[in-house]
Structures are given as structure tokens and as C-alpha cells.
Amino acid sequence: MKVVIVGGGAGGISTASNLRKLDEEVEIVVLTRDNQVSYSPCAIPYVLSDRIHSFDDIVMRTVDDYKAKNIDVMLETEVTGVDSAKKQITYSKNGVVQTMNYDKLVLATGGSPFVPPMKGVDLDGVFKIRTLDDGKQVKEWAENCKSALVTGAGLIGIEIAYAFKKMGLKVTLCEMLPQIVPRSLDPDMAKILTDYLIEEGIDVVLGQPITELKGEDGKVKKAVFEDGTEADADMVILATGVRAELNLAKMAGCDCGRWAILVNDRMATTVPDVYAVGDCVESYSAILRSNTVSQLGTTAVRQAKTLAQTLAGKRSRFNPVLNSMVSKVGKLEFGAVGLTRSFAQQNSIKAVVGKVEALTRARYYPNAKPMNVKVICDADGTIIGCQIIAEERVAERIDTMTLAITQELTCFELSNMEFAYAPPVSMVTDPLVIAVEEVSKKFN
Structure with a gap:
């Protein structure tokens, strides 16, 4: 079997790597317009600020590294056409136009930066x-x-x-x-x-x-x-956002939704033997029960793992998304998961909110930092969103709330859950518990 992957970003290259781990015999070819492969675009701002010394430091693998795994990566290669009936792509490299046949095609074309009309x-x-x-x-x-x-x-x-x-x-x-x-x-x-x-x-x-x-x-x-x-x-x-690149998907005959390519939970498009992952596909919202976009590196990598399992003939499905995120600017960390109150209201969901300011450590322990926590529940008390800002320990709490929302926990259930405690790392009552207790007061 020959698997051709268009795109060398997180979705494409992760599909190739995970598929190779599952199948040593499958032929894998990755084509990318870029002159590098397997680097982290998310790290670029930190190279600019000199928190990371060099752009070379954020390149994690080379073409030779993939060659050693029997994965053929073709750099500076532009795929210009897809014929899904013939199972064939057309591509240009060094000014020479050629064709390549495939058994399975993966579109990991990502998105193009949006340029405002000015x-x-x-x-x-x-x-x-x-x-x-x-x-x-x-x-x-x-x-x-x-x-x-x-x-x-x-x-x-x-x-x-x-x-x-x-x-x-x-x-x-x-x-x-x-x-x-x-x-x-x-x-x-x-x-x-x-x-x-x-x-x-x-x-x-x-x-x-x-x-x-x-x-x-x-x-x-x-x-x-x-x-x-x-x-x-x-x-x-x-920095005005990206729009999914859909040209090749449309050439192949794939159905597209409001924003991007439509795929099922095994990352298959509506065209036989054509799959898609990453910024170019629509995901399914765990809360809204409808399609959305999730243009995050974590989403692309999870989709790639699902697709690799699919291509290897194993059972797997990609779960609905919550779009959990975290970032750090200077000394301040901020993260969120699920719906904001504003977005919930736009979707006719009654939002019940609790917001507190707590501390990242016991109040008597040196260097305890303020932590602002906002929890959003629906009319039944089910948690549907959380936002946290502090100077430390935001990511692990966003992950906790991601799990809570995935399990459809209510604020009442989370307020009675067990959390670890030690003065250097937390308050005896965790800020998340304080926040959900605040929400709980608004219910009978």
C-alpha cells in the first residue's frame, strides 16, 4: 500500500510517523512546499524574543531522520492537482511537473494566513x-x-x-x-x-x-x-487568522462545510481513500454538538494518531473537541477550555458563571501568586467552560477542566472531588473548587 501525504506540518508529518510505527511495510511519501520539515511554528515568537536561542533549535527532525525510518519526504514540492478517479496527484518540483499514484491520499494542507482588505x-x-x-x-x-x-x-x-x-x-x-x-x-x-x-x-x-x-x-x-x-x-x-486551504480537496471532490473539509471520526473525507487532518478540516464540538474549527497543533497531532490507526486497519476514532489552549506572555500564563460566556449566549445557552481570585500556593508560603478563575456552567450546572489567568500552574488546571467537561461533570460534582495539596504548590482548597463552589451558590 502506498500512502501519499500532502503537507509536512503537524498533521501530515505526525500521520507519517505514527503510521510507520504501526506498519513497517507501507510505502509513505510526504510532499511539502516548505524547505524544512518537523519544526514548531508555535515557537517562533519565543525565538524572536530570544527565549529560544535559534530557529535551528525548533527544528526537531530532518529529511535524513525520516529517510532512516523509510519515510520519503519531498521538500519544496507543490502539489497542483488531484484526480481521485485515477488515484493520482500532479506535483511540481524544481520546475518539473510530474504525477504520482497513490492507494491512500492524506490532505494535510493546513491554512493560509488571512490578508485583510486594506x-x-x-x-x-x-x-x-x-x-x-x-x-x-x-x-x-x-x-x-x-x-x-x-x-x-x-x-x-x-x-x-x-x-x-x-x-x-x-x-x-x-x-x-x-x-x-x-x-x-x-x-x-x-x-x-x-x-x-x-x-x-x-x-x-x-x-x-x-x-x-x-x-x-x-x-x-x-x-x-x-x-x-x-x-x-x-x-x-x-496576525489576522488563517483560512483552510481547500483547493486540492475540491479538486478531489471532497465535500466541504462552512469553514473546511468535512471528515468523519476516522478522518475520512466523502471521497473513497482520501483522508484529511489538521487546520484544513472541520471538527465536531463536544458541547455544541455541531461542527467547528480547531486549528491547534494538539488537535492536528491527535487527528494524525487516529488516521494512522485507521490506515493501519485498526479501530480508532477522533473525539469531539473542546479547544483547550494555554499560552504565556511575559510572566503571565493564560488558558481556556470549552465555551466562553459570550459564545454560550450567542448559541442560546443560558450561562451561569462563577469567578474568583485565589492563590497558586498557600497564602503563607513565599511567592504565592494571584490566580483568576472563571467557570461557566449551563442551566443544569454542567460545566461547559473555564478560563484561568495566573503567573504559574495554569496548564494543569486547564487540563483538569478539560477532563471534567469531557466527562460532563456538574459544578456540584467537581466541588466534592479530591485534589492534591501541599503549601508550595496549591491551596488546601484548590482554586478550581473555590470557583465551582461559587457557581453552585447560584443554583437551588
Whole structure:
């Protein structure tokens, strides 16, 4: 059997690696437009801020490493066509167009950065950050700049803005919506993070779309907002999200949904012997019971493991998603899982909320840090969301709440669960328990 994988990101390369572990005989070919494979795009902001020394440090495997596993990785190769009837792809490498047959095809084409419709996006100094080369170009350009503007205040936008501040630049972070991280945080929790960024010296502009980028001698110099105000910008980062790449899926005849490729829980598309994983597919929401997007590296890797099991003829299914996330900017960690209160209300779910400020350690233990916890339940008390901001120990509590939501626990059940305790690492009553107890008071 020959498995051809289009895309060398987390979804594609993880499918190849996991499939090889399960089947030593299957022929595996990975084609990618990139000139590197198996690196972490999520780490790029931390290289910019010098928390990670070099871009080389975030490359985890080479082509030779995969060759040793009998996986053929073809770099700088553009797949231009799919004929699912003939089970054949067309690709271009070094200007030469060729075809390749397959028994099973995996589309791991990811997403393309969204470019807002504004004047001046073609000026020099305007960047998108998606690949390792993008990161290198940004770092090189930033070394000759005094000011930078990041448009889009999602996870990557915030992390890059902070990295530029650490590089000594005057930084403006702007978001057309009235808050930062709108997919994961409610406005009150987002304000905690916004206030921290401002304290760190970053100018935050909310609710103001950019209408134009102005330049001199072909290089960007200023950004103009909707209200007419301007911000200095020797460079601009478009961190405005990604859109699934669907061209090849449509060529193959795959059904697509509102956002991306439709797949079942074994990662199969609607076309026989064509599968898809990663940012280019729609996932199923565990809470809303409908399709959603989950453009996270963790999601792509879990999908890849499911697909590898499927291709190896084993039983496996990809579970519905909750989109749990965590990030760190400066000294502040923030994480979320499930629905925000705002998103629950938009979907006609009555949200009952508890929000508390506790401590990360016993109050008498040195260096105990404030921890803000917000828990969202539905009308029956079932937990459907959680958001946490603190200087430490956020990730493990987000993981705990991910498990609680997956198991459809209520706030009453979680408040009676056993949690570990020691003064250096927690309060005797965990902040999660304090938060769900606060929610419980709002029920009879």
C-alpha cells in the first residue's frame, strides 16, 4: 500500500510517523512546499524574543531522520492537482511537473494566513508569520526597526507583540473587536491580560480596524485606523487568522462545510481513500454538538494518531473537541477550555458563571501568586467552560477542566472531588473548587 501525504506540518508529518510505527511495510511519501520539515511554528515568537536561542533549535527532525525510518519526504514540492478517479496527484518540483499514484491520499494542507482588505498590504515590511522562513525574515527586518505594529490580538499576535517589545521596539497591538483573544476569553478576563500588556509598555488599540498602511520609498511607515488616528510602524505583522486551504480537496471532490473539509471520526473525507487532518478540516464540538474549527497543533497531532490507526486497519476514532489552549506572555500564563460566556449566549445557552481570585500556593508560603478563575456552567450546572489567568500552574488546571467537561461533570460534582495539596504548590482548597463552589451558590 502506498500512502501519499500532502503537507509536512503537524498533521501530515505526525500521520507519517505514527503510521510507520504501526506498519513497517507501507510505502509513505510526504510532499511539502516548505524547505524544512518537523519544526514548531508555535515557537517562533519565543525565538524572536530570544527565549529560544535559534530557529535551528525548533527544528526537531530532518529529511535524513525520516529517510532512516523509510519515510520519503519531498521538500519544496507543490502539489497542483488531484484526480481521485485515477488515484493520482500532479506535483511540481524544481520546475518539473510530474504525477504520482497513490492507494491512500492524506490532505494535510493546513491554512493560509488571512490578508485583510486594506490599502498598503503590499508594502515592504508587511509580514505574515506561518513558516520558519517567515520568522527568519521578520527577525532580520526587526533588527533595523524602531517601531512595529501587530494587527490581530489572538494568541500568535499577542506573543509576537510581546517578543517585539523584548527586542526593544515601540509596539502597537491592535484588534478590530473590542477585546483581545476573543475566541477563548470573555471581556472581563481579557481585560486582565490587556492591562498587563499595557503595563509592559505595549500600546493596545481595540475596536479600531486599520483602513490603510502608509509607506515611504516602498516601505511601510504608518498604520491608519478607522477613526483617523495613526500609529508608527516600521514593520507590520498580519496576525489576522488563517483560512483552510481547500483547493486540492475540491479538486478531489471532497465535500466541504462552512469553514473546511468535512471528515468523519476516522478522518475520512466523502471521497473513497482520501483522508484529511489538521487546520484544513472541520471538527465536531463536544458541547455544541455541531461542527467547528480547531486549528491547534494538539488537535492536528491527535487527528494524525487516529488516521494512522485507521490506515493501519485498526479501530480508532477522533473525539469531539473542546479547544483547550494555554499560552504565556511575559510572566503571565493564560488558558481556556470549552465555551466562553459570550459564545454560550450567542448559541442560546443560558450561562451561569462563577469567578474568583485565589492563590497558586498557600497564602503563607513565599511567592504565592494571584490566580483568576472563571467557570461557566449551563442551566443544569454542567460545566461547559473555564478560563484561568495566573503567573504559574495554569496548564494543569486547564487540563483538569478539560477532563471534567469531557466527562460532563456538574459544578456540584467537581466541588466534592479530591485534589492534591501541599503549601508550595496549591491551596488546601484548590482554586478550581473555590470557583465551582461559587457557581453552585447560584443554583437551588
